[in-house]
Amino acid sequence: MRPYSGERLCERCFCQSIETKVRATISKYNMFNHDDRIVVAVSGGKDSITLLHILAKIEKDFANAPLSAVTVDEGIKGYRDEALEIAEENCHQLGVEHLKVSFREMYGLEMDQIAKKIQQKEEKGLTPCSYCGVLRRKALNTEAREAGADKLATAHTLDDETQTMILNIIHGDPLRIARVKPVLPVIHPKLVQRVKPLCEVPEREAAFCAYLRKIEFQGIPCPYAGAALRNDARDMLNRMERKHAGTKYTIFRSMEKLRSSLATPTEQELGECEVCQEPTGGEVCRACQMLEELQDL
Ligand code: SF4
Ligand code: ZN
Numbered sequence: 001m002r003p004y005s006g007e008r009l010c011e012r013c014f015c016q017s018i019e020t021k022v023r024a025t026i027s028k029y030n031m032f033n034h035d036d037r038i039v040v041a042v043s044g045g046k047d048s049i050t051l052l053h054i055l056a057k058i059e060k061d062f063a064n065a066p067l068s069a070v071t072v073d074e075g076i077k078g079y080r081d082e083a084l085e086i087a088e089e090n091c092h093q094l095g096v097e098h099l100k101v102s103f104r105e106m107y108g109l110e111m112d113q114i115a116k117k118i119q120q121k122e123e124k125g126l127t128p129c130s131y132c133g134v135l136r137r138k139a140l141n142t143e144a145r146e147a148g149a150d151k152l153a154t155a156h157t158l159d160d161e162t163q164t165m166i167l168n169i170i171h172g173d174p175l176r177i178a179r180v181k182p183v184l185p186v187i188h189p190k191l192v193q194r195v196k197p198l199c200e201v202p203e204r205e206a207a208f209c210a211y212l213r214k215i216e217f218q219g220i221p222c223p224y225a226g227a228a229l230r231n232d233a234r235d236m237l238n239r240m241e242r243k244h245a246g247t248k249y250t251i252f253r254s255m256e257k258l259r260s261s262l263a264t265p266t267e268q269e270l271g272e273c274e275v276c277q278e279p280t281g282g283e284v285c286r287a288c289q290m291l292e293e294l295q296d297l
Helices: 011-028 046-059 080-094 103-107 111-124 128-146 158-170 174-179 203-212 229-243 247-261 286-295
Strands: 038-041 067-073 097-102 151-153 193-195
Touching: 011 046, 011 203, 038 046, 038 128, 046 067, 046 080, 046 203, 067 080, 067 103, 067 128, 080 097, 097 103, 097 128, 103 128, 111 128, 111 286, 128 151, 128 286, 158 174, 158 203, 158 229, 158 247, 174 247, 229 247
Parallel strands: 038 067, 038 151, 067 097, 151 193
Antiparallel strands: none
């Protein structure tokens, strides 16, 4: 039973309901045009693998909307190598082109090396995830753009979106809530538009659907995940959801209302990074600044 809605569904109807939810989200936010070239970011985890399977099914209805997948290999031994194989296998089964990009080839450094280098800085709040997030976003955008993508679909779930809202408040930056959207605006020609078709699907349901359909996904967590503040936001929201079913949806709807009533922050004018020529609000992009800092450690 779904505690937040009271629905009782058999296995088949449960999975069908997830697909229906995703289709409704795509349509509600006008995520895709009928001829978009779509690249889906697939890490190999439950959310992205579920999204890949659903989009591969939906794509069959749109002959002019080709779908590819991209996986970023951050260089995390014993974790990402297994996820890469799982992503590859799922793409192969679905007949979806699988693109790969690695931190090593893009930045000349792997996450394991970065994590070692920043150990001494941890007391200042810098975690491996702070670096990984920035570098992965850049890698995904570059790879998707080079593949000619019109849309880059990411597997952010209802949980990710509500955690981000809480984190924005914890970081003292509530106006950012207006910028966290299911479809991000295109603010520079070199940025591929990002869309989040799973933003109204709870993470547990995405995982359960993959489990019921016997879809293989990576179950072990990243060895660096424990250090992130996001984990505390996740635990808090999960506790509230267990006690007060529907909390995450209520927060998501509140975000939607806030977004429309918050003065829309003027989108920052982006130029190009002096080092890598990728879009940035400053002279040097955050990824290049981080790589420069790492040289000095
Ligand atoms: Fe990167 Fe952190 Fe995710 Fe691990 S948990 S893949 S370090 S962002
Ligand atoms: Zn740069």
